[in-house]
Amino acid sequence: MKSKWADEFYKMQYGNMSAVDASYYEVQADEIMEQIGKPVDSLLELGAWDGSLAKAMSKKVSHMTTVELVKEMAEAVKENNPGNIEVIHGSFYDVQITDTFDAVIYIEGFGVGTDADQLELLRKIGQWLDNEGCALIDNYQPEHWKKADDIEMRPDPSNNPDVIRRYSYNFEENIIMDTWWKKGHEKLAQTQYLKCYTPEEIDKMCRQAGLRVTVYFPGGAMDYENMRYFEHASLKECMSYRIKIMNL
Ligand SMILES: C[S@@+](CC[C@H](N)C(=O)[O-])C[C@H]1O[C@@H](n2cnc3c(N)ncnc32)[C@H](O)[C@@H]1O
Structure with a gap:
């Protein structure tokens, strides 16, 4: 684990948020499959929270693996496991994963630690991908x-x-x-603490890691003056954007 605060912070956050309705994750899973754009046999999910997204994704793939840092949440993933999920408790910087996957997802959470940490993670993601595999990663937009x-x-x-x-x-x-x-x-x-990267910065970092960004998917945005959330926003204004990456 690279950041000392992460384990305690996410444990606290998990304890202070009520469970999100399963239908939310079904919609997320549909969107993820559409963004991957082809059938997925094997999937790796990083930062799996309590396994709610994994449960929805597991219906769409043959088998998947999840990695989650916080013990309590990794245990929740096990409880939520419909049977085709291998649950790993630990930091994705430390765990040994020798398999490769059709797709890797890291939904909300990229940006913990230093630039060197992100680069190391991107390199690992590249190694976990099959030849034609792709990864989806959410990035926080500094603007x-x-x-x-x-x-x-x-x-x-x-x-x-x-x-x-x-x-x-x-x-x-x-x-x-x-x-x-x-x-x-x-x-x-x-x-x-979450580091934000512009599309240009993340593109550069991906290239350093031997990866290329093939698509940018902008998410929604919050209007803080009126405290209103908009589901669609431009790449410049969104809270976060998802990148689809492949090995170079
Ligand atoms: C912001 S939450 C996002 C959770 C989930 N992906 C979602 O979209 O709802 C980030 C998750 O990543 C996990 N995480 C953070 N650093 C990690 C690490 N080094 N290894 C594995 N999981 C990590 C946290 O414990 C937390 O569950």
Whole structure:
């Protein structure tokens, strides 16, 4: 594991968010299959959270492997396992995976650690891909997150109304700092740090890792002035964009 905060932060986040409806993940899985654009026999999912997406994806592939850092969540993946998922608990920097896959996905989460860490992960992803395989990775768009600096909100107002999060943006390093705490307990706040890359920067880093970006899929955007979310946004304005990458 490269970042000391990651295990504790994601464990806390998991404990402070209510479960998302399965139908959300079914839609995600359809979108992912469409973006991969061909049948998938074997799939590797990095940063699998509690296995909700894996469960939806496992209906569309013959077999899959998940890697999740947080023990409690890896155990949840096992509980959610319909039978064709190999569940690995550990950091994707450390685990030994000798198989190769038709596709690798890392949905929300890329950007933890240094540039060297991201480069190492991209190189690993390249090694885990079959010859014609592709990977989908979500990247945070710096132009969007600059507008989120100092924004405070409740991430799960209905079920966890006491939980507050604040975004701060490090303009020099292009890092989102996402700090969570329970009302009245700000001293116990925990922060995740996510590096944002422009499409040009990630393209350059992929090339360094022996990969090429074949498609950019922009996601939605938040209008922080009116606190409204828009499902579709341009590549420049989106919160994150997904890249489809293949070996060079
Ligand atoms: C922001 S969450 C995204 C979860 C899920 N992919 C989704 O889209 O809902 C990031 C996930 O990646 C996991 N993670 C972070 N660093 C990791 C690492 N080095 N190895 C394996 N999993 C990691 C976290 O524990 C967390 O479950």
